[in-house]
Amino acid sequence: MLVVKNLHVSVEGKPILKGVDLVVRPGEIHAIMGPNGSGKSTLAYTLMGHPAYDVEKKIITTNKPINTNKYQCKIMLDGKDLLHKTPDERARAGLFLAFQYPVSIEGISVQNFLRQATQTLGLQPKNGVLKFRQKLLHEVKRLGIPEELLRRSLNEGFSGGEKKRLEILQMAVLRPKYAVLDETDSGLDVDALKVVADGVNRMMAKNKTLGIILITHYQRLLRFIKPDVVHVMIDGRIVKSGGRELARELEREGYRKFLISH
Amino acid sequence: MSRFAPIQIPKIKSPSIRDGYRYGFSMPTDRYEFMSRPGLSKRVVEEISFYKHEPMWMREFRLSALGIFQAKPTPIWGGNLGTINYDAIHYYLRPTTGLKRRWEDVPVEIKRTFDRLGIPEAERKALSGVKAQYDSEVVYGSLRKLLQKQGIVFLSMDEGLREHPDLVRQHFGKLIPPADNKFSALNSAVWSGGSFVYVPKGVTVQLPLQAYFRINAPNAGQFERTLIIADEGSSVHYIEGCTAPAYSSESLHSAVVEIFVKKGARVQYTTVQNWYKTVYNLVTKRAWVEEEGEMVWTDFNMGSKLTMKYPSFFLAGKGARGETLSMAMAGAGQHQDTGSKAIHLAPHTTSTIVSKSVSRGGGRTSYRGLVSISPQARGSKSKVVCDALLLDPESRSDTYPTNRILCSDVSLAHEATVSKIGEEQLFYLMSRGLNEEAASKMIVSGFVEPLIKKLPLEYAIEMNRLIDLEMEGSVG
Numbered sequence: 001m002l003v004v005k006n007l008h009v010s011v012e013g014k015p016i017l018k019g020v021d022l023v024v025r026p027g028e029i030h031a032i033m034g035p036n037g038s039g040k041s042t043l044a045y046t047l048m049g050h051p052a053y054d055v056e057k058k059i060i061t062t063n064k065p066i067n068t069n070k071y072q073c074k075i076m077l078d079g080k081d082l083l084h085k086t087p088d089e090r091a092r093a094g095l096f097l098a099f100q101y102p103v104s105i106e107g108i109s110v111q112n113f114l115r116q117a118t119q120t121l122g123l124q125p126k127n128g129v130l131k132f133r134q135k136l137l138h139e140v141k142r143l144g145i146p147e148e149l150l151r152r153s154l155n156e157g158f159s160g161g162e163k164k165r166l167e168i169l170q171m172a173v174l175r176p177k178y179a180v181l182d183e184t185d186s187g188l189d190v191d192a193l194k195v196v197a198d199g200v201n202r203m204m205a206k207n208k209t210l211g212i213i214l215i216t217h218y219q220r221l222l223r224f225i226k227p228d229v230v231h232v233m234i235d236g237r238i239v240k241s242g243g244r245e246l247a248r249e250l251e252r253e254g255y256r257k258f259l260i261s262h
Numbered sequence: 263m264s265r266f267a268p269i270q271i272p273k274i275k276s277p278s279i280r281d282g283y284r285y286g287f288s289m290p291t292d293r294y295e296f297m298s299r300p301g302l303s304k305r306v307v308e309e310i311s312f313y314k315h316e317p318m319w320m321r322e323f324r325l326s327a328l329g330i331f332q333a334k335p336t337p338i339w340g341g342n343l344g345t346i347n348y349d350a351i352h353y354y355l356r357p358t359t360g361l362k363r364r365w366e367d368v369p370v371e372i373k374r375t376f377d378r379l380g381i382p383e384a385e386r387k388a389l390s391g392v393k394a395q396y397d398s399e400v401v402y403g404s405l406r407k408l409l410q411k412q413g414i415v416f417l418s419m420d421e422g423l424r425e426h427p428d429l430v431r432q433h434f435g436k437l438i439p440p441a442d443n444k445f446s447a448l449n450s451a452v453w454s455g456g457s458f459v460y461v462p463k464g465v466t467v468q469l470p471l472q473a474y475f476r477i478n479a480p481n482a483g484q485f486e487r488t489l490i491i492a493d494e495g496s497s498v499h500y501i502e503g504c505t506a507p508a509y510s511s512e513s514l515h516s517a518v519v520e521i522f523v524k525k526g527a528r529v530q531y532t533t534v535q536n537w538y539k540t541v542y543n544l545v546t547k548r549a550w551v552e553e554e555g556e557m558v559w560t561d562f563n564m565g566s567k568l569t570m571k572y573p574s575f576f577l578a579g580k581g582a583r584g585e586t587l588s589m590a591m592a593g594a595g596q597h598q599d600t601g602s603k604a605i606h607l608a609p610h611t612t613s614t615i616v617s618k619s620v621s622r623g624g625g626r627t628s629y630r631g632l633v634s635i636s637p638q639a640r641g642s643k644s645k646v647v648c649d650a651l652l653l654d655p656e657s658r659s660d661t662y663p664t665n666r667i668l669c670s671d672v673s674l675a676h677e678a679t680v681s682k683i684g685e686e687q688l689f690y691l692m693s694r695g696l697n698e699e700a701a702s703k704m705i706v707s708g709f710v711e712p713l714i715k716k717l718p719l720e721y722a723i724e725m726n727r728l729i730d731l732e733m734e735g736s737v738g
Contacts, residue, residue: 088698103687106708
């Protein structure tokens, strides 16, 4: 279970998240939707432990001396505290982030990078490199990634679509317990979107306990990946949670209703 | 403290590896047949020449160079040279063993030192010739018969002077005269060891020629002198690798390398410099390239306290090409002042200089380069690319390019970038499970990879290992 409790986050002193609570159980898909600037990506980066995002560990919400509430903030994965862990420790605990803007690194080939990452995570199959490579090539094919991409420098000169597919490839290879997909749909055409969604659905089918947080601005991705829970995030808070019908409602009416009521 | 660790647990510092020689050993050095008294004088220079049974002209050459050295002021540019104490340095050491041809004859403690460096036995089987310099004298060299059969000469400089006096006299000091700079004068006065290579017309040396140099005595100055002559249409790759054990007092290494690339010949000269971090490494390297010839300097600098080295080439014949691939890594207390000089003297000549530097822990790297195109060098091309990577805010990198273009019909390109190791890159790699050190190593090795891959495989592996070692403990 991935538990986020009373998460307050600021960036360069500016409060962005103002108390987020979220519980993702094994096998669940949660969609987090909201307008630009509502704090969706901040949530993704904070979960993964980006150092630029300051988590306020203790929040005093009232100044009445008698009723001083100390809200303890929490990020837990299967009972393990993540809040005080570095990004690599979080990854080793089973968390994965598919980046909205994956960075490029010159001179490091995709396949070497994947090999080192899987070794670090203790995921190399017992019967070795060959099997790993077979699996990798299989996954590459299904995601429609040109094989020569594996020999090129990580994300360097990749198209937007190639980068996004590569994120999903990494997710497939690194086999997390919980994955955060940060606007994976942005910049993808419908065909690419389908391929990426297929990839995610395949992983869900293979690993029934995989929990996913889908962060998206648009609801078109949700035509291909069916969420169990939809959350609406406005101004750093989750203002409404519901089933799939909430996404449809958002599509019809936009965020305005929530902005006003909020 | 890592910025990726939200909770600041004070780390217990393990004893600094910088306090001692990294590879943790040095062998007894009291077995010298002759050790010149510290300090430099006419008498020391005469003694060196006497012990080597040199011809008169070399003795005169040395003595005149000594005068030039004493007259020349210490350069005030580059790094800080004011702290060198010339009077504390032994200018000549002669181990008791003299010159050995067979590995079996090399004394045990010298062998052990080489073994600890992980060098010879396996490699000497695979490689054409290994010469290793133990202090000032070549004590071990194994030459395959193949080299001799093809007429290739691969000797220590001292042997070369004895066996090929005319060829040596014709070229020695002609490209880098003693008066070129203070340290070429010093080397000319007290030089000892180094290699002499002659490749006959049309001969291609299949495997790289290798020489290992090391300093293994307190205050041992090492002043090797290398002369390579590649005759018309020949080709050779010479590799020089350095490592030195720890001493508290500072050492001086000042070499001179002269290379003659005749018509249509090709020479690649590769250096892996990993002197101990107290060594001053002040080296002059120069190549003369004739028509359609090609010179490639692959120059990797990891060690030393201060390195000042700018391998250069004179493109003297039509269509001559020169290339320098320079990599420098500077950690705490280190200054790598490196670069290259391209002198275009003939039409349609081409030069390429690629420099990559990594600074960390307050280390400093400088790129210092010259591109000079003379009026007769029409249709020439030059390209300079220098990239610097800074790992932390304490480190420093500077670029000092000079372009002297006296011809309008040329193409000249200069690119320079400085990048800081990106927090976003680190975060990305760490989010995939790599810890901060592994992630930094990956970024650095990716940065230098385009140069590393120009090395022969075993050197590429050694370089990657050295870079990994340098990066250890760089985080935290």
